[in-house]
Amino acid sequence: MPVLLPPAEPSQDTRVGAPAWREAAHAKSRKAHLLTDRCGQEAVTMWQPKDSVRDPHVAHHLCRAAYIQPWRFRVEMLKGGGTVEKPPPGEGVTLWKGKMKPPAWYARLPLPLHRDARAMQTAEVVHAHARGARLTAARLGRAQHQINAQLQLLQRQREATDLRLSEVRKGLLINKQSVKLRGYRPKSEKIPDKADSMLTWEKEELRVMKRKMEKDMEKSETLLKALASCRDTLGFYCKERLQAVELMNQPLDKVLEQAGRHSWLDLSRPPTPRPQGLKTPPPDPMGTFTPECAAALYEAKRLLMESKDTLAEMAKNETDIQKQQLQISDRVCASLAQKMRETLELKERINMTLGLMRGTIHRCTKFNQEMYVTRGLIKGPLSKSYLATREKLNRPLVLMHQKHVGTQLPEATRLAQGTDKLQRHITHVEKNLNELLTTRDNLAWSLNCKKIGHDVDYNVVRLRLRQRHPHVYYEQAQRLVNDWDPLTPQRSESSSAPK
Template sequence: MPVLIPPIEQSQSSRVGAREWREEAQAKMLEAQQLTDRCGQEAVAMWQPKDSVWDPNVARHLCKAAYIQPWRFHVQLLQDGGTLETPPPGEGVTLWKSKMKPPAWHARLPLPLNRDARALQTVDLVQAHVRGARLTAARLGRAQQQINGQLQLLQRQRQATDHRLSEVRKGLLINQQSVKLRGYRPESEKIPDKADSMLTLEREKLKSMKRKMEEDMEKSEVMLKALASCRDTLAFCCKERLQAVDLMNKPLDKVLELAGRHSWVDLSRIPTPSTQGLKTPPSDPVGAYTPECAAALNDAKRLLMESKDALQEMAKNEEDIREQQLEISDGVCSSLAQKMRETTELKERMNMTVGLMRGTIHRCTKFNQEMYITRGLIKGPLSKTHLETREKLDRPLVRVYQRHVGTQLPEAARLTQGTDKLQRHISHVEKNLEDLHTTHRNLTRSLNCKRIGHEVDYNVVRLRLRQRHPHVNYQQAQCLVNDWDPRTPPKTGTRPQTQQPKGDSKAAK
């Protein structure tokens, strides 16, 4: 700065120029001096921080010392008499040698390399955004793959559950067929037994199984829709993020490997000890990891855990129901087999009884015929020519005239008494024969009913074993159910026909 020489004071009397003329010149010089100082300060202030401008209230030779004073270290006295020097707080580079810490310098005027610096910063910002978008796209893609895999597992389990549900429904049809087929038994064989109670118990259990499987199917359908919606959301978000990384040729799996995470949804996996995975960054509305992506990943994580639990529960229910259905079906078949064995035992005993009664009837009939022959012999001759005395005879009693000497003898009275006793014995034997024939007919009828009951139970067991085969589907089992009343069985000599398609009947012909 130029140093102005102070003017030499002259007396008022020695001055020649006018006062106004001199004051005008001095005002111009003062204005020029102020303008010079202001322009110099402004020119320097453009290269200095805002707080480094000199304070007009401080003397100029003291401005530098007052500006540097906050940079110096703070000295503290300790109790032992020593001193402790600490740098002032705030940003900046600490100069330990000169015991100073200038603040960070921020220029208000663009530097010559400002454009290149801004371009480099913009490139770094774009690269960081693209890296974040690529990493987010990789996370979304991996989450989409896991959701797809879970969808496939859920669909397979739904198929298995639907197959088991059809088996349960087929079991209900088999139970209905068994009840209707047992309605063909005679009235004497329709007394309620344990087989009927087992069939009723089987129907109730199958109904409860059916309700449980239907609930599982409804829950799995809701879970399937939620997983499909989450997959579509993940695909949409991933497609949006991939628009920023189309020109960067790098596999997304490699991005996850560099990030140290093989999965961003399945957190149950134990991470590799040699690689420490990155934590999930906070969501940023203007960044690559937006709140929509965070919400989609959180939903995927939640649905993945819920679907795993649902899959385990469905698989467990399907296995338990399969075992219960097989157990109750085997129980019904075993009870019917036991009933068949008991019926066979009763048939054998009744058959032996019928045989013994048949022999007794034959012997009684033979004895009765012999009694008839004996009675004929006791009655005497059948013609008058058989008598030498030419007596007049009438059956069944012999009339003897008083002129005959034989009327006074006791043999005629005894003969009459014996004939009456023989007649009473013959009447008693005939009554016994009638009772034997009636009982034999009843026993034969009961034996025939036992045979029909045994055949019906055998057909029921055979039907159940054939219908529960895996190759027999629900539609084939449904075709065997006819609308008929078991209380009115078909006529004798006819058998229940099953509904067959027209093509099968033609083929059979």
């Protein structure tokens, strides 16, 4: 029998299911939807950069427009009144067709080609390190080349300075030879004169030059050692850097040209139309340009500047000393030549005086001989057989005259007085003749001394001109001043060898 249901009350909800059942189904659906949205958003977020994550406070349909808005081109006004569209600044690929510039995309999860990407990144790091090592090696090699060139210039200058120092020392030996040779003059010619003063002055000046050149040699030796040490240090660091790039076949000079630099010391860079090259990077203890390399390059730069000044100073000192030494030697030779001319004048005058005195001596000697003959004639003959009648005092007339008192004849008295007067005159003439002979001997000795002095000065000048020639070395001058004695001629080896 059919069951009759009570009539239902009129209601707006026509659904049959229970509300609890329906709420449970809606809750499950919302839970699944939220899970789906969260998982999908998290999955996409892990593949997108952080700034692309949707803002939860912005509506879903407005998120894309707000995210893409910074990508749009910007319209800027020009001074003429026009407009121009420019892409936004920053990294990224500019899409001119879409008037957009999306930023660079960085994923936060490793991509499928993560291993290859990391290998490429590692290769880039290795290549960058190799390029840095190669560039640093090029800098160090160029600096070593410049240091080596400066080292060679300094060695050549040291050779020239040492040669000039040898010339100065040889000048001192020549001065010693001159003084020693002038010491063999006669005593009358050893009176101090201006030539002796010039020799003393030359000695002092040459000593000052010698000390100056020795200081230059010591300074250059210290600089030479520093340059050699810096060159070795640069070579060690360059060889150490080249171990990382020994498989790269690009020349180091090409690396510097690519970097726009010709000299990392910036001392001898030639003018080129290239723009200014890269600056020296800061030292990095973990990179290729370490503080040790920076210190070595700085030391090389300092030594190059110092050696450049030292070379200029040494070259100037060498030229000045060469000119000064030549001028001093010429002045000494000129003073000796002047002394020779004065000696020649005195020789001529003494020679003329000696010639006049020689004629006087001859005349006095002849007159003295005639006085002796006259004295003999006054004294009378030596034998009775030579007596004449007028010579006898016992003649009759004389005997007759002498018988008278007070009648003494003056013949004998006058003869005695004349003989005595003649003898005194002869004695005086002999005294004068002796004085003339003594004076003549003194003049002859003085003339001989003047001749020896002139010859000594001439030999000194000739010796100085010969010894200062560049072909005469210091050892030859030293052997001459040590072994040679002007008064003792040298013996040849053949004569001194035992037979």
